[in-house]
Amino acid sequence: MYNNVTKFIKNYIEKNKRKRFELDELEDYIIHIYGGKSGYEKNGGYLELYAGILKAVDEGKIRAIKSSNYNGMNPPLKTKWEIIQKESFGQWDKNEMLKMSDLLDFRYYERHPEYENSVEWEYMRNIYSFLKERDNREWASLEERSLELFYDEKFLYSKRKDKIDNKILTRLSLDYEDLKMKKYGEMFIYWKRGIDKIKKVIILENHSTFFSYKRACEMGIDIFGDLPELLIFGQGKKIINSFSFIEELVSPLELEILYFGDIDPEGFMIYRSFKERYKDLNINLQIKAYMQLLKIGSRKYPCVGQRKNIRDLNFVLDEFHARFLDEYGEMLKNLWNEDRRIPQELINYEYILKGDR
CATH class of the missing domain: 3.40.1360.10 (Dna Topoisomerase Vi A Subunit; Chain: A, domain 2)
Known part of the structure; x- marks a missing residue:
């Protein structure tokens, strides 16, 4: 169970770019890993989850948010947690960044290396490839271009049910026109x-x-x-x-x-x-x-x-x-x-x- 807790921590940071998470999010992730509630229970269920969380706390990977409530279970756990990130000096290849700097502005990432992760780098490469061919590309809807570049047609929506970090265009000082995309309304x-x-x-x-x-x-x-x-x-x-x-x-x-x-x-x-x-x-x-x-x-x-x-x-x-x-x-x-x-x-x-x- 501990290994799955650490996998969740790594994936959560890369996907959501947030450090704080709900206990329910972690438990739902592990239930999914085990193929459902029955598989989760066969692998020790809540007690093993509790032990895995305590080990992650002991190893300095996560900490409970003191102001949050307890979950009402026995033994109890806090409902809100924070991932402890070690100091990051940037994960990206500086030579590759230099090659792409003719079309991309990396200044924000130089000031904030914590955003240099594998997911963002993949998006970066997609955007760069598009910009190289921009003059030969047609205009597309916001959803069509988002699917192409970020594998999610709703990636750039400002209001989403799931909270994700979708500010990559802001960090790169790019706008919709740069990516030849338009936000269309529904036709009357x-x-x-x-x-x-x-x-x-x-x-x-x-x-x-x-x-x-x-x-x-x-x-x-x-x-x-x-x-x-x-x-x-x-x-x-x-x-x-x-x-x-x-x-x-x-x-x-x-x-x-x-x-x-x-x-x-x-x-x-x-x-x-x-x-x-x-x-x-x-x-x-x-x-x-x-x-x-x-x-x-x-x-x-x-x-x-x-x-x-x-x-x-x-x-x-x-x-x-x-x-x-x-x-x-x-x-x-x-x-x-x-x-x-x-x-x-x-x-x-x-x-x-x-x-x-």
């Missing part, structure tokens, strides 16, 4: 009328309203004076990133883009963020839809758990003011101050059929 869901020339687009925040608009457009029914050639389901905040895919359908500079979402702080935030992100495009509220929503929203729905940013409200109010619709702006302000909202789903297919009243 859309419906296109059977017309080649797209002039007007309406983006709907929510799924139900998207389908109500789609049904109306399929019947050739204009929606408060608008009959778009393209409808887009924004999926809430996702549209802020996913709208970049519009160029695969049409040149966005030629479009009239209308946005319709919930009357609430989040809906206003989405619109402001979206319009500011694509400030070169002709983006406006589908103002008549908002007017209709304010007219029929006699029941004011409570607005719970949404962050309020007055900039978002003022951004929308400015657009109403520019259309000389200050009376509707006052209604929006009242809803904001009363922590009330009006969901866009009130504009359903049946309501659209009744027309602009």
Whole structure:
């Protein structure tokens, strides 16, 4: 069991580049080594694990984190541990580093030789090989390039369930452009009328309203004076990133883009963020839809758990003011101050059929 404890220590440092680990992580590793719980128990189970840990402590390989709790077992062990690393003077061949220094900046590693391990060196060689051929390589997604260089398509994700050290690009002062990779969002869901020339687009925040608009457009029914050639389901905040895919359908500079979402702080935030992100495009509220929503929203729905940013409200109010619709702006302000909202789903297919009243 002790040998497996030392294997865990070595592998953990190389893979995670962290010194602290949970007791459960060590036990799970050893259970996996023995092919499951039964194999673990046949090899002495917890008592042998306890003995292996004590030996590793005696040999100065690990130490318990005093502030952590005990695990409730008999004999007890602390739940959190730290690997004791001996002073490192660097594991990498300096001549090889010098050969690759024409494309890689090793200054960080010279200051921090503790990062010179076999796993990082393999990544380094992969990156160097790519950079040598960069001009002949095509652009790829973040996931595709990560799989190629680090054997893990999610390696560079900032939010991962498992905590790993994925800061190698920072240490090398490289960015996504250096590695010809892009972080793509998911493409939006859309419906296109059977017309080649797209002039007007309406983006709907929510799924139900998207389908109500789609049904109306399929019947050739204009929606408060608008009959778009393209409808887009924004999926809430996702549209802020996913709208970049519009160029695969049409040149966005030629479009009239209308946005319709919930009357609430989040809906206003989405619109402001979206319009500011694509400030070169002709983006406006589908103002008549908002007017209709304010007219029929006699029941004011409570607005719970949404962050309020007055900039978002003022951004929308400015657009109403520019259309000389200050009376509707006052209604929006009242809803904001009363922590009330009006969901866009009130504009359903049946309501659209009744027309602009």
